[in-house]
Amino acid sequence: MKRGLRVVPVVLCLCFSPAVRAAETVRMERMNWPDIKKAIESGCTTAVVGVGSIEQHGPHLPTMTDARISDALAELVARKLGGALQARTIETGLSDHHLAFAGTISLKPETLRLILRDYTASLVRHGFKRILFIPMHGGNFETVGRFAAEARKAHPGIDVTAFLDLPGLTDFLGRLSAEYGVSKTEAGDHAGENETSMMMTLEGGLVASERFAPGYCGPFGGAEMRLLLEKGMPALSADGVLGDPRKASAEKGRIYLERLADFIVASVGGTSGRR
């Protein structure tokens, strides 16, 4: 070792200084138990958990898309909330309507409910007082919402909550893309400009841009959603895309993630954000 070079141990202080917090990890999967315990005892009593999916996202995005975006958003939300740590993302969700495409893995609602139940019990045992689930896959919202209500009864005094504003989320993403001249149908609900931009910034090496092509770009309301859930994605889109990824960019993706995290933080707010 060169003289004068000393390894200085970094004291974990996640809760008191935003500057220090930003430089440290909030990911419990990357921390050891004494540091996690110390952080909880210092006031980091919120646990943030992304709930994603492993499902087809067209010919150009990897099947981890929702899992990766949920994970990135959960980390951003934990940092922006302060006093929070991120628990390992629940990567697999409810994706029966995508099973016609290779690689999709789907849980039954009861399986996801049991995973959420066991996550919550573990986190409560460690001393977390607020557990915030962030589902970033449309198919998960209902199960996560029902679970959160049930868990609040099972754990009195613990604020088990979730970001559940799916219509608000869709609307917000559409408005973000509109700022860049991208229409709502291009932005898309599945593997369109919006999600593709976010994946270009998170996992650019896995985005097959040579395959960018418009998917289903027609109206997408209640009737289309019912068709999607009852008959599966191929009834709407042969290649599994709702939207058009051709205007996607990594730079926009970075901005979308930041602003989406701000939107989620504003939506869930303090403890009154429970839904």
Ligand SMILES: [Zn+2]
């Ligand atoms: Zn997705």
